[in-house]
Amino acid sequence: MRGITKRFLGSPALLDADFEVARGEVHALIGQNGAGKSTLIKVLTGVYAKDSGRIEFDGREVAFPSPHAAQLAGLSTIYQEVNLVPFRSVAENVFLNREPKRFGLIDWRRMNREAAAILHRLDIDIDVTRPLHDYAIATQQMTALARALSTEAKLVIMDEPTSALAEQEVQTLFGVIRRLRGDGVSVVFVSHRLDELYAVSDRVTIMRDGRTIEQRPMAEISRYELVSKMLGRELAEQLAHRRADEEGELAGQPPVLEAADLRRGRALDGVSLSIRPGEILGLAGLLGSGRTETARALFGADPIDSGTIRIGGAPVHLKSPRTAVEHKIGLSSEDRKTEGIIPHLSVRENMTLALLPHLRRHGIVDRKRQTAVVDRFITAIGIKCSSPEQPIRELSGGNQQKVLLARWLCTDPRLLILDEPTRGIDVGAKRDIQALVRHLADDGLAVLLISSELEEIIANSDRVVTLRDGRSVAGLSGGQITEEALMRAMATGSAADDAGDDAGDDDEPTAERA
């Protein structure tokens, strides 16, 4: 691709961008959200038409009129969010729109057999006749990959394929990528995780503000250089912070929220924790250990079977999120798109959604106060939008996340539950959000931080509670919070020598420990 320019309503999303992928190469595409990666990919694959520039594929100039045409030419794309049909079988999804036919009817047997074979190449052996939504996100992602492979692609574009995958699945994916490279297939790999980029890529193209800044072999560029090129400035020092010194400063504070022995079906099997004002409590655990379920239980989004939740010392029954909101608890969901934003409403409407009851005067929204609140937060936390009236779906992921944070911050909460607050957003926005959260905690907010990135938990938490199979198994604080201790706790249920009391079989409530 040479000199590609693409404008939306006059403002350029791509400016004179160059991009080149060699045959049999894994090429990393990196840049902050809004840098133009997605637009570049969409122009390449025919989703958008370019305004100017030239695209060559396989030595010939091309301009794919549609993604389907690009696919026929051997160019497949796997998007961040799995883009498949959940209620149809795995095999049908692999061959969606290209079902093998016999006598004009779908050849089911052949389709199932071939789908199974392709998935087997990816080390996935599952029943391809079961509906896709029976399987985990990771498997669905692999199905999307299988779909790309089944088209005999020459170039596979993966837009953040790993964001929903567990470590082991990532390794499987990398194995597949390397095998593809061996077969002469080119791969464009978009990810925000530097480790992954270094692990698998041959070359990297860095994008910033719609331009391609640099194209270099991966081995020749240091992480520092990579990130500073991406951000367009010298990298500020790694965000570090003081931890609450053991029990010292916070010990006198009564907890904002205490939960004792929460149970719900098979998801929660005895979770106890307590959070004090001014601290960030990290909630660590592997996928499926009950992190999100704990968050939802504490927010009243799912009913609990047993256990008690106390807010400010008094037991409460959180029968719905509304009750939680009345108790000044906020929850930012891990799934920004389906549980966070209202896509076509404006930044203003999205931000004040939880605040509306307080903006009401005789049932009417006090527009003046609403505007004031929105303006204040847009400047205060640096939300980039053309105006408060811009639909939120047009913002980048990081900015959407900031709006959702503001949705709670403007309600002046006592406890903020953040489930994967920085998933899938760029390094700069991620750092902004982490700094903001630390700042809020320093000013007295209690924060429950859930993250599947250990680094994020370690760097930001004052204390950490680890979950394993739906139980809280170990509480760590201050200097005890190390990668090693956390991983040991997640894997074995005990972080150190003294974490004795959950051998597993006694059903006695293990009252607030952390």
Add this chain to the structure above:
Amino acid sequence: MTRAGGGSRPDLPEATTTASDMGGPVSEPVAAAAGGTSGVRRGGARNRPQWTSWAQRYGAAAAFAALFAYNAVNTPFFMTQQSLVFVLLRQAAPIAIVAVGMAIVIGTGGIDLSVGSVMAIAGQVGATLVLHDKPFLLAIVAALLVAALCGLFNGTLVARFGVQPIIATLILFIAGRGIAQLITGGELQALANPDFQWIGLARPLGVPAQIYIAFAVALAAWLVMKLTVYGRHVLAVGGNETASRLAGVPAGRVKLLAYVVSATLAGLVGLIAVSANSASDANNVGLGMELDAIAAVAVAGTPLSGGKVNVWGAVVGALLLKLLQNTLISHGITKEVAQIIEGAVIVGALWLQRPEA
């Protein structure tokens, strides 16, 4: 805070450390650090030429204006008070009233198929009470209450029991007309009570009362949607119900109320219909009204998927549909062909508001 040194951590970026009272109202500079990082993805998915979004917004109004102009030139006696006020506006008013309620229900992501039957029920209740010499005000209030109850039934099914709106309201669509007939044993009831029939027959300042009512209803709904918390909640629930619930929006109540409003407005129109006809006919009052109302909403570019409410659009949609029908009739086009053309207009409207690729 009890902690020392809240504003002087050396390891944070400069601008971040200077921010102070985030606990309550937020102060400005938390993030110069936060600024300058991620860009706005301008335009986003909106990649369609501008005229289509214009057509989406004003298409129905433009079509109405064009059709109006055509009639003004080509249809004899069109530009008379008789034709404009007593035919077009008067006929469009009931559809517009029901369409306003429908627009709100559709805004929540639902649909209300029961409006026609609810009209019949309310009409029967009102007429029966009047014929039994009850005070006309009691008859009106009772009819509206019964209609509201119908809406409560629909809304409960949808909001509390999670029944899909099209199925939930199909129940009263079918059963409702039966109920209406049972009220009087299916007989036509002739009315002669000027007080009760005021809403169908009165002409303050020479204009039929129902036109005032339709305008008042639309104005009220528009204000509610634009200004109130409830209006914001409707859009939020229709736009993303899960997210709305997690933001503390009482999604169930929001939907319930939408069905109650829709049914109550249908009840009001039911009263207008029996009053105007001076007879209550359980078989025919409100027949096909649900489709007229949905068409009026859709034709004005409101997506049936929810999250948007265009009150005046629904009114213009009702006017457009009625004018179209009348135009075709007055030009001697047979009913069959007229129906096909109406269908084509709706298809055209839907095409204009098709979701982008």
